[in-house]
Amino acid sequence: MKKKQITLIGAGGKMGTRITANLIKNGGFITHFCESSANKKEELATKGIQVREVSEVVPDSDFIILATPDTVLGPVSAQVVPMMKPDAVLITLDPAAAYANLLADRDEITSVVAHPCHPSVFGKHLTEEEHADFFGGIAAKQDVVAAKYSGKDSLYEQSKEVIRSMYAPVETVHTITVKQMAILEPTLAEVITCMIGTVLNESLEETVKKGVPEEAAKAMLYGHIQIALAVALKGTNPFSDACMVAIEYGKEAIIKEDWKRVFDDEALDHVLKEMLHLDHAIQR
Ligand SMILES: NC(=O)c1ccc[n+]([C@@H]2O[C@H](COP(=O)([O-])OP(=O)(O)OC[C@H]3O[C@@H](n4cnc5c(N)ncnc54)[C@H](O)[C@@H]3O)[C@@H](O)[C@H]2O)c1
Structure with a gap:
């Protein structure tokens, strides 16, 4: 052929x-x-x-x-x-x-x-x-x-x-569909997942500034990234009761109440307009 x-x-x-x-x-x-x-x-x-x-x-x-x-x-x-x-x-x-x-x-x-x-x-x-x-x-x-x-x-x-x-x-x-792909990228992959990746890195820097030895901080962070993802996304085992209390405190202290609006069409249009450097609104 x-x-x-x-x-x-x-x-x-x-x-x-x-x-x-x-x-x-x-x-x-x-x-x-x-x-x-x-x-x-x-x-x-x-x-x-x-x-x-x-x-x-x-x-x-x-x-x-x-x-x-x-x-x-x-x-x-x-x-x-x-x-x-x-x-x-x-x-x-x-x-x-x-x-x-x-x-x-x-x-x-x-x-x-x-x-x-x-x-x-x-x-x-x-x-x-x-x-x-x-x-x-x-x-x-x-x-x-x-x-x-x-x-x-x-x-x-x-x-x-x-x-x-x-x-x-x-x-x-x-x-x-193309629309579904736009919900995956940028919203799920970049707006949320890559953003959280950078927050984890900033968290590591803050931990080290507090005097924790960098290697100990990295070991604890990398291990906990793996177990947190396994528990939250795969349900391998439950988070402990005390951990659930800490998670709720973290959500209240760090996450805005209306954060899921990043999935709205208007938010998607806004972030794409910025990413594509458009000087006009996205036309449908
Ligand atoms: N970089 C990533 O991690 C990644 C991941 C997935 C998808 N993408 C997508 O891949 C595409 C490319 O992104 P990238 O990060 O590789 O970009 P890049 O800036 O690294 O590379 C773009 C290349 O295109 C060349 N180029 C620009 N205009 C051209 C033209 N008129 N004719 C020929 N060559 C031209 C540039 O010289 C450059 O080498 C984008 O659609 C991006 O969203 C990128």
């Missing part, structure tokens, strides 16, 4: 570098790599990767992956989409631009968003390499969430092979 052609735009960026490595490792596709930054082009050249012009490779490609910053996905998709052949698939890596209606689109193409879940804290990471692969895409299995933004279901299904290759090794691709 004829190999499918894939163009990756933004090949020298954080995601682009990872996806470039995985597409090359897969070997099952004809791959083209585009990058606009001179420094990143040089880095790619030192790895023996030839950088091509968008206009040269997009018209023949079956899949075009945009690994550019979300803030420029509007203009980049406006450049790329008119060049795409009918039944080609555009793949973006984050739901923000699609949800905010900033992505260029065309009746003849299919547009898909696919975001990595990252390896689970409860995953079975058996080897040293799997343990060290916190981000995913190297050795530890991860799931992916994917959504069809527009176009044909059959092409969305075909794109899963590319998505699995981009983020390999992949366990499950969860098909959801």
Whole structure:
């Protein structure tokens, strides 16, 4: 069977570098790599990767992956989409631009968003390499969430092979909607989970400022992150009665009563407007 052609735009960026490595490792596709930054082009050249012009490779490609910053996905998709052949698939890596209606689109193409879940804290990471692969895409299995933004279901299904290759090794691709993906990212993943990660780090710094030896503080924090997640999310065993009292005190002292409003549509629109640096409200 004829190999499918894939163009990756933004090949020298954080995601682009990872996806470039995985597409090359897969070997099952004809791959083209585009990058606009001179420094990143040089880095790619030192790895023996030839950088091509968008206009040269997009018209023949079956899949075009945009690994550019979300803030420029509007203009980049406006450049790329008119060049795409009918039944080609555009793949973006984050739901923000699609949800905010900033992505260029065309009746003849299919547009898909696919975001990595990252390896689970409860995953079975058996080897040293799997343990060290916190981000995913190297050795530890991860799931992916994917959504069809527009176009044909059959092409969305075909794109899963590319998505699995981009983020390999992949366990499950969860098909959801773009709106559901926006609730997952930014709301669940960044607004809440990444924010709590940074609060944990600040808590460690405060603990050390109070005179607790740093290594003792880290040992206690890292162990308690694991047991707190296991009890709260997996119900491995109950929190003790005294711990429940401390949890309630912490919630009252730290969490605002109306914090769940971050799940409201208005809050999602607000945070996406800030993240995408928009000077206008999100249009629906
Ligand atoms: N970084 C992450 O951890 C992460 C995780 C999941 C999803 N994402 C998503 O991946 C996408 C890329 O994010 P990133 O963090 O890798 O960005 P990045 O800034 O690290 O890389 C973007 C790359 O695109 C290049 N670029 C910009 N405009 C271009 C153009 N017109 N033509 C060719 N190249 C161009 C830049 O030079 C840069 O190398 C975003 O949609 C982001 O939301 C990022």
